[in-house]
Amino acid sequence: MLPEVVVFDLGKVLLDFDYTRAAQGIASKGTVTAQEVKDLINQTPLLLRYETGLMSKVEFYEAIRSATGFTGDVEEFGRIFGDIFEPMPEMIELHGALRKKGIPTFIFSNTSELAVAHIRKAFPFFNEFNGYILSYEHGAMKPQTKLYEVVEQKTGHRREKIIYIDDRPENIEAGAARDWQVILQETPAKSRAALRKAGLLNQA
């Protein structure tokens, strides 16, 4: 069945990310090493709490500050923390091609207020989706069921009318369990081929 809507994960699907530079930036104004900063913010319980919306931006900043001795203010912290992304041009192009065909697209991401504020400014394509399902706004993270239900509400579609691209197998599995069509992103070329096979893009 032809899908009606394409749901994109963000990290490692449309934007690559790496905390190395942010960790160096925070460490340069603190009392611990860049590696110690990285161990604190990269896929940790602290980041998970923040991305689930259980901490405010200021609480997150305070937690980092007390653990690292960072001397900058919350604005400077936000700038450094947000600057971890690099665009993935082939995937952004692919999104543009779907938009041109009038196919609705949505972002479905485990992310934070700080990251999204940065991304909105730095990457214009991000503002061109029909809607956004962001973990911190709903108190839940992928692969929790609650967030998939929000996707179905916001898109107005269910089951195989949704096609969903994500780089994490556990997230994809939760979508497949709801009978969504799913694409595990391994390379941009494979994702493009899978969308073509689903009938959404013409042959190159």
Ligand SMILES: [Mg+2]
């Ligand atoms: Mg991802």
